[in-house]
Amino acid sequence: MYGSMVLLHPRQMYYCHECAAGKHKQELFIINGTSGVRNHLEQKHQIDPQSGIKKRSRTRKSVLEQQRSAAATNTFFWKDSIEKFKELLVRWIVYCHIAFFQFENQYFRELLFFLNPALLSHLPKATKTIRSWVMDAFRSKKQRLREDLRQARSRISISFDLWTSPNPYAVLGVIAMWIDTAGKRQTTVLGIRRVYGEHTGENIGSAILELLREYDVGGDQIGYFMLDNASSNDTAVEFILKELCPWMTPKQRRHRRLRCLGHIINLCCQAFLMGRDCERYLAKLEKHYQRGDYAKVEELWKRFGCLGRLHNLVRYIRLTPQRREEFTAIIVGGDLAEFDRLELIQNNSTRWNSWFHSITRALNVRERLEIFPARHVPGKGSHGIANFKLDGQHWFELEKIELALKDFYAATLLSEGKKTSLADWFSTLDCLLREINETKDHYDTIDTEDDNNFTWKYLQGCADAAWSTCEEYYSNQQLNWQNRFPEDTDLPPASGWRSIQSIPFNARID
Structure with a gap:
């Protein structure tokens, strides 16, 4: 019933059907009697030796079965x-x-x-x-947030930005900022919406309007719009305020559009690095990247001297796992041992201060970057890095550029966090204008001592472009903000407008 005898010459063995059914290893007892088989059936398969009936299973239950029993x-x-x-x-x-x-x-x-x-x-x-x-x-x-917004003690200011998700979808994130009934500053995400079609100001504005209406936010509740400097954002704010606040004049609508200080600093930094035509160059780079034409990307970066060489060299090393491993394997040791395992950082146009971090890291691993071209053997089909090598003059220029970029980095940090306010807007830009001017004078001094090097003339022009960009936003906002606070009384006097207004344009701020 539960097994059968098999003849394995010269002995008879017991073949257990229960073991076979359960896919267990056959023990194949020698049949000299029945005790071995009986014990096996009783202990292994819980079969009663007298009645031949299978007993209730005593095998261990699964964790889930045990928990069901406990439940x-x-x-x-x-x-x-x-x-x-x-x-x-x-x-x-x-x-x-x-x-x-x-x-x-x-x-x-x-x-x-x-x-x-x-x-x-x-x-x-x-x-x-x-x-x-x-x-x-x-x-x-959402209903609770709608009620909180309705009870807000201040106007509700809005910030939004558009980006491309990994999917890739055009996604619009919308943030609201207000003072609640307890007098505390609140910041929350109102929504994340997909934007279809062209990224025009009207299209973006329509998505924002739809979201504001979902939360019952009316024109009398709307405060200011803190956004980056894209022209489509100007149109979007104009579109939204015309719908929600038809009583506003064009000047009043313009007053409600604030500009992100961090983004302005980033634009000034780009002008410093790439000159007056930085937007045109960035557009060209983006077009070549989208097409996958990296040869043209590389060629375009060559126009930017030591910066272009560093960009191409870092990209070349980071492009394949083998080159990364080859670079990591370079050990300098000694006083520079702490930098031996550091990887290179690639600059990125969408990441603020990425050039500062990229140059700083390159200076920290300078010895390894000088060793790599001497050891590296380019693979088949590779042009190598002969055109990317950095000589002593290039490193000297990078040191000077990094020194200047520290000012932009410090200004960006000052614009971040919850402790900053509108009162810091003009003072930060004023300090940045002063530092850019000092950098330009410094480059002029070097150019006088080394008048054969075109680089310093180029960097003077870049510093001048950065100064012009910074001054343009400073002047425009100064003009735009005049007499705003007496007209719009919802902002607290602690914003420090009067103290900022009293600062001369080129005054030193200590």
Whole structure:
């Protein structure tokens, strides 16, 4: 019934059908009697030797089965605890970007049931239920936020920006800033919307208007718009305010459009690095990158002297895992041992201060960058790095440029965080104007001592372009902000406008 005899000459052996069915290893008992077989069936398969009936299984239950048994005897769960569990679970899903299908994972469920077996009857098995929990929580939070905005003690200022997601979709993020009933400053995300079609100001403005109306934010509640300097943002603000505040004059609408200080500093930095035609060069680079024409990208970067050489050299080394490994393998040791394992940093036009970090890192690993071209053997089809080598003059220029970029980096840090205010806007730009002017004078001094080097004349022009860009935004905003605070009384007097207004244009700020 449970086995059969097989003849393995010269002995008879017992072949167990239960072991075969369970895919267990056959023990093949020698049949000298029945005790060995009987013991095997009883101990291994829980079969009673007298009746031949299989006993109830004593094998170890799975973790999930054990937890189900425990849950059956412990189903008591406070209702408040269930709601709190749902709230915490949804928060974890949203903040940690957890995929819904993870809740169907056996091991995750075993973990939760181990912590509390009573969760068995409350944790849904279907991802649709989890999704509905998330959407219910979203609608509840949205209604609460709508009420908070309605009760705001100040006007509601808006900030938004457009970027391309990895998908790639055009995505618009919208932030609201206001003072709540307790007098505390609040900042929250109103929404993240996909933008279809051209990124015109009207198209962006329509998406913002739709979102503001969802939160019942009217024209009498709208404060200021803090945005970067894209011209489409000017049009978007004009479009929004015409719809929400038809009583406003063009001048009043223009007053509500504030410009991001960090973005202005970044534009000044780009002008310093690439000259007056920086926007044209950046547009060309972007076009070549999108087409995948890296030969033209490389050729265009060559026009920027030591900066172009550094960019191309860093890109060449970082382009393949083999070159990265080759660069990492270069060990200088000694006093420079702390820099031996550092990787190169590639500049990026969309990352503020990336040039400063790239040059600083290159200066830290200068010895390794000088060794790499001497050791490196280009592969087949590669042009190598003969045109990217940095000589002593190039390194000297990079040191001077890095010194100047520290001012832009410091100004960017001053514009970040929650401790800054509009009062810091003009003072920061005024300091930056002074530092740029001193840099230009410094380059002029070097040029006088080394009048055969065209680089210093070029850098003087770049410094002059940065100064012009900074001065342009300074003057435009100074003109735009005149008499604003007496007219718009919703901003606190602590913003320091009068003290800023009293500062001469080129005054030194200590």
